Amino acid sequence: MKILALQGSPRRQSATHDVLQMVLNAARDAGAETELIDLCDMVYFSGCNQCEACQGHLNEPGCVLPDDMQQILRKALVADIIIWATPVMNFSPAWPLKMAMDRMSCMLKPTERGGECVSLLQGHKMAAVIITGREDGEGAHLVFEMSRHVAESAKAKWIGALIAKEAAEKAELLAQAKAFGRQLVA
Numbered sequence: 001m002k003i004l005a006l007q008g009s010p011r012r013q014s015a016t017h018d019v020l021q022m023v024l025n026a027a028r029d030a031g032a033e034t035e036l037i038d039l040c041d042m043v044y045f046s047g048c049n050q051c052e053a054c055q056g057h058l059n060e061p062g063c064v065l066p067d068d069m070q071q072i073l074r075k076a077l078v079a080d081i082i083i084w085a086t087p088v089m090n091f092s093p094a095w096p097l098k099m100a101m102d103r104m105s106c107m108l109k110p111t112e113r114g115g116e117c118v119s120l121l122q123g124h125k126m127a128a129v130i131i132t133g134r135e136d137g138e139g140a141h142l143v144f145e146m147s148r149h150v151a152e153s154a155k156a157k158w159i160g161a162l163i164a165k166e167a168a169e170k171a172e173l174l175a176q177a178k179a180f181g182r183q184l185v186a
């Protein structure tokens with residue numbers, strides 16, 4: 001089983017990165033092959049400009065933007081599970097992750113005008129790791145719902161999210177992350 005994890009915090013010293021790494025360690029111990037990509041390390045990376053060129057390529061992503069997202073699209077096609085990992089920022093995913101999510105829309109292909117889409121990610125699975133800074137965790141449920149909808153529209157199976165607090169004790173984060181990592185592989 002291959003897991004591709006896209007980490008969306010815009011900073012390098014990132015709580016999201018650390019928790020995600022713990023999740024992937026547990027998944028790897030349970031037998032998965034894992035890859036973590038910190039989107040903030042991508043040099044050339046832009047958002048979807050809705051040029052719709054991808055819609056003319058039914059059997060491949062077909063995105064024509066010549067940037068680092070191309071390799072992620074190729075990796076996503078062969079991943080069994082895609083993890084969206086992000087801090088909550090203004091009740092939303094952080095901007096690097098939102099950009100990657102938008103770019104992943106090239107996987108959706110039209111059948112007929114206004115008809116249901118075909119998805120190149122059909123049958124894959126998606127999950128999320130969501131980190132909150134606020135004590136009340138306000139906004140995490142919105143990121144959860146947004147990620148779940150992204151999975152649904154990609155016709156991927158939603159397998160849930162780990163929502164954790166940045167300020168939680170390391171031992172507590174580790175326990176949560178281990179449980180979630182094992183759940184991904186089960």
Ligand SMILES: Cc1cc2nc3c(=O)[nH]c(=O)nc-3n(C[C@H](O)[C@H](O)[C@H](O)COP(=O)(O)O)c2cc1C
Nearest residue numbers: 009014015016087088089090091132133134139166
């Ligand atoms: C611009 C901005 C907006 C934020 N908005 C929220 C928010 O709506 N809810 C929340 O719980 N935390 C919010 N936070 C706090 C971050 O989610 C928190 O610090 C997180 O742990 C950062 O993750 P990172 O270390 O991976 O970058 C915000 C932080 C910033 C900088």
